[in-house]
Amino acid sequence: KNREYKWKVEYMHWCPDGVDGIVISINGQFPGPTIRAIVGDTIFVHLTNNLPTEGVVIHWHGISQIGTPWADGAALISQCPINPGETFLYKFKVDKAGTYFYHGHYGMQRSAGLYGSLIVEVPKDENEAFHYDEELNLLLSDWWHKSSHDQQIDLSSKPFRWIGEPQSLLMNGRGQFNCSLAAQFSKLPIPQCKLRGDEQYAPQIFKVHPNKTYRLRVASTTALASLNLAIEGHKMMVVEADGNYIQPFFVKNMDIYSGESYSILFKTDQDPSNNYWISISVRGREPKTPQGLTILNYIPNFASKIPNSPPPLPPLWNDYNYSKTFSNKIFGLMGLSPKPPTRQNRRILLLNTQNRIEGYTRWSINNISLVFPTTPYLGSIKHGINNAFDTKSPPNTFSKNYNIMKPPPNPNSTYGNRVYMLKFNTTIDIILQNANALGENVSEIHPWHLHGHNFWVLGYGDGKFDHKKDVEKFNLKNPPLRNTVVIFPYGWTAIRFVANNPGVWAFHCHIEPHLHLGMGVVFAEGVHLVKNVPNEALNCGLTRKMFVKDKHI
Numbered sequence: 001k002n003r004e005y006k007w008k009v010e011y012m013h014w015c016p017d018g019v020d021g022i023v024i025s026i027n028g029q030f031p032g033p034t035i036r037a038i039v040g041d042t043i044f045v046h047l048t049n050n051l052p053t054e055g056v057v058i059h060w061h062g063i064s065q066i067g068t069p070w071a072d073g074a075a076l077i078s079q080c081p082i083n084p085g086e087t088f089l090y091k092f093k094v095d096k097a098g099t100y101f102y103h104g105h106y107g108m109q110r111s112a113g114l115y116g117s118l119i120v121e122v123p124k125d126e127n128e129a130f131h132y133d134e135e136l137n138l139l140l141s142d143w144w145h146k147s148s149h150d151q152q153i154d155l156s157s158k159p160f161r162w163i164g165e166p167q168s169l170l171m172n173g174r175g176q177f178n179c180s181l182a183a184q185f186s187k188l189p190i191p192q193c194k195l196r197g198d199e200q201y202a203p204q205i206f207k208v209h210p211n212k213t214y215r216l217r218v219a220s221t222t223a224l225a226s227l228n229l230a231i232e233g234h235k236m237m238v239v240e241a242d243g244n245y246i247q248p249f250f251v252k253n254m255d256i257y258s259g260e261s262y263s264i265l266f267k268t269d270q271d272p273s274n275n276y277w278i279s280i281s282v283r284g285r286e287p288k289t290p291q292g293l294t295i296l297n298y299i300p301n302f303a304s305k306i307p308n309s310p311p312p313l314p315p316l317w318n319d320y321n322y323s324k325t326f327s328n329k330i331f332g333l334m335g336l337s338p339k340p341p342t343r344q345n346r347r348i349l350l351l352n353t354q355n356r357i358e359g360y361t362r363w364s365i366n367n368i369s370l371v372f373p374t375t376p377y378l379g380s381i382k383h384g385i386n387n388a389f390d391t392k393s394p395p396n397t398f399s400k401n402y403n404i405m406k407p408p409p410n411p412n413s414t415y416g417n418r419v420y421m422l423k424f425n426t427t428i429d430i431i432l433q434n435a436n437a438l439g440e441n442v443s444e445i446h447p448w449h450l451h452g453h454n455f456w457v458l459g460y461g462d463g464k465f466d467h468k469k470d471v472e473k474f475n476l477k478n479p480p481l482r483n484t485v486v487i488f489p490y491g492w493t494a495i496r497f498v499a500n501n502p503g504v505w506a507f508h509c510h511i512e513p514h515l516h517l518g519m520g521v522v523f524a525e526g527v528h529l530v531k532n533v534p535n536e537a538l539n540c541g542l543t544r545k546m547f548v549k550d551k552h553i
């Protein structure tokens with residue numbers, strides 16, 4: 001089935017957490033409209049850019065874009081930014097059921113609120129691998145009172161100005177800054193929220209019937225925050241990760257990093273005369289942001305009935321072992337989750353470091369800090385334009401002697417826009433190696449997202465990756481398939497994927513300011529096989545000159 005949408009993207013006054021601000025809206029909505037489709041459907045989004053002075057694109061996070069790499073919505077990788085006033089048609093097939101989302105992928109427009117949910121259901125006559133009665137949808141994000149423009153300028157300033165922690169955590173675009181739903185349980189002098197329910201920042205209440213099984217779809221599009229999600233008093237069974245079946249397991253709370261999505265099942269088996277908290281809390285960074293809260297409302301209780309107990313207490317923000325335990329519980333579902341090829345053709349090691357370039361603070365991968373060219377790679381590679389970017393091969397690894405436990409000895413790095421050219425249909429292993437940042441004893445969490453593919457997560461480890469010992473420990477039996485995976489402080493993560501999707505694909509830290517500061521790489525595979533790229537996708541830079549040359553402009 002074809003599903004066709006007309007979207008207008010524009011700035012709008014909005015009040016996501018009780019403080020007036022400005023968001024990027026779609027058709028006057030924040031978050032943008034939810035797309036619901038069925039596997040095999042073709043989505044048509046006619047996107048009109050009504051931002052007065054900026055280009056825009058939208059990335060369909062988790063959709064493989066098989067045959068339509070130009071619709072991936074990564075600015076200057078898969079397409080030109082859509083100019084103000086212009087309309088661009090995204091047309092792509094949703095190839096796999098699951099919980100996904102979409103978001104801006106140009107500058108820091110995701111931080112400005114350009115995002116929404118994308119849910120792909122199994123066909124009506126097919127069943128999921130698990131049973132549930134009803135479903136709920138939860139899109140998580142974080143919110144700053146400083147505009148995304150201010151943030152972008154801060155990050156690009158000399159001396160560097162870090163954006164700091166978000167003021168609020170949002171659930172389906174709603175949070176509370178000046179009041180708390182749980183003030184009566186708080187030691188802080190914060191007032192109880194007095195809400196009618198129709199405020200833009202009033203929580204979305206999750207209404208449930210007792211004694212049923214619910215599927216909660218949850219996706220995180222945070223700009224920075226890693227989160228821990230809990231439903232007070234309810235055990236959660238995790239069944240889906242990034243649109244892939246996983247071996248179900250029970251937890252009382254779960255971590256979710258930017259770029260990830262999950263489905264969890266829970267039973268409404270608690271005392272039905274009470275309501276319960278749903279909470280999200282910051283992990284991995286000092287928790288300077290209040291917990292995000294909403295209410296699981298057992299029908300027929302009043303939605304305004306405050307739960308009897310304080311909101312769930314999250315694990316300590318720096319208890320990384322807790323987070324590792326969670327990540328290490330995720331396995332592919334035997335029989336339903338495809339297995340990885342047993343051998344790789346190429347192994348690439350990517351060292352993540354924080355650096356300075358000419359006094360600017362940046363992030364680098366193997367000592368190169370990514371800046372995008374002005375011609376989208378998909379166009380320049382397909383049309384053999386050699387002067388659009390640096391065509392030298394980027395480094396396949398980093399120095400063996402590099403001490404990941406110390407700040408970079410020579411913090412200088414360089415800007416670059418090289419591309420990892422992957423031989424079509426080969427199996428690629430990537431080892432993401434974390435290291436100490438510029439400050440002593442600092443190493444941060446980075447969730448890495450791959451466009452155009454799912455990958456198998458073969459393992460995580462502490463310290464520096466060891467080619468002999470660690471490879472032997474790779475899980476080739478039931479690794480989970482994902483599109484986003486985290487690297488823990490001072491640790492490494494190994495993934496495997498098959499370069500079988502013709503196109504040019506970003507692989508980057510999903511923390512918005514980190515990507516902005518250069519933390520990403522670009523892969524290209526089988527670009528000569530890409531057909532039917534609409535001219536509108538390449539109407540900028542050197543490819544634009546190509547299209548207009550006949551017209552003597």
Ligand SMILES: O=C1O[C@H]([C@@H](O)CO)C(O)=C1O
Nearest residue numbers: 162354437438444513514517
């Ligand atoms: O990119 C970052 O910069 C700051 C800090 O490292 C320097 O101020 C921080 O916490 C980041 O995640």
